Amino acid sequence: MLETTETRTVVSEFLGTLLLVFFGVGAVVLAGEYIATFGIALAFGFTMLALAYALGPISGCHINPAVTLGMLLARRITVRTAVEYWISQVLGAIVGAALLFLVAKQVPGLKTDESFGSNGWGDRSLVNLNLGGAFVAEIVMTFLFVFVVLGVTHKVAVIGFDGLPIGFALATVHFIGVPLDGTSVNPARSIGPALFAGGAAVTQLWLFLVAPLIGGALAAVVHHLTHPPQERLIVADDASPSATRS
Structure with missing residues (x-):
């Protein structure tokens, strides 16, 4: 069973x-000129939202x-578990990119060389963002996304709404990040x-x-301060079983 x-x-x-790579990056590569930043952001956010409901209960x-x-x-x-997930994520991203x-x-006539929905700064940024700006942006954007994920996936999180803030958060960081550096917030996606x-x-x-790993680590540290374990334990004791994760 294990x-x-x-x-x-x-x-x-x-x-x-x-x-996520096939549909999110696919929106950039195959439809970017038609849907622009708004559509790309929604593609990533909606894909994440759907997958959160489909795969959240499993992994x-x-x-x-x-x-x-x-x-x-x-x-x-x-x-x-972390190592197993990291290996699976990187392999999944490579296969998704290969299919795309x-x-x-x-x-x-579609050019894929040196672009193909990849991330970058300098002349590879739509606004010519420099290295330092891209580094800071990726840390802050990833911090927001991971902090939201940690915040809404407590054992007391309402199952029916877990995916919504996660999908919205990913779409939000893409709204600002696509013009900056293409938005990573996900090493495997990059x-x-x-x-x-x-x-x-x-x-x-x-x-x-x-940068995304730094942002994810900072999110975990700050989450520990804003949502201390003792507080989560008290809430869990008061919560009804029907509204909690097992």
Whole structure:
């Protein structure tokens, strides 16, 4: 039974990250000129919202190494689970990007070199944001997203509404982040497209690995201060079983 449960969770993280990359980054690559920033943000947010409901009961629907790091530092998962999730997420992102690459190659005249929905700063930013600005932006945006995830996934969180703030938070960071650096807030999401874009997308990739992880770690620290364990325990004792997670 334990092995079956572990298999379900890692498959869920793999599948969730694959779908987030395919549809979210796909909105950038295949439809960006038609839907612009607003549509791209909604694509990421709606995909995250749908997956939160579909996969949340199985794995928690992290589908993001920064979220998994936040959960680990919040002591909600073990180191082993975190490592399994990280591997699944990165592999899922690569496969999702590969499938998207195959589709993009069937569109005549569509260029994928050094772009392909990857993240970047400088001349790869729509507003020419510099390295320092991109680093700070990614930390703050990831902080918001991971903090929201930690805040709404307590054991006393109402199951029917968990996915809404998570999807809204991801859409919100994309509203501001797409013009800045393409919005990462998710190292796995950045790795997949960068491998197929090549060039500067790969050389700039380090920022979109480091900054989101810092943002996720900071979110876990601040969440511990704003939602101390003792307070969560008291609320859990007062909550009715029907309104809580098991």
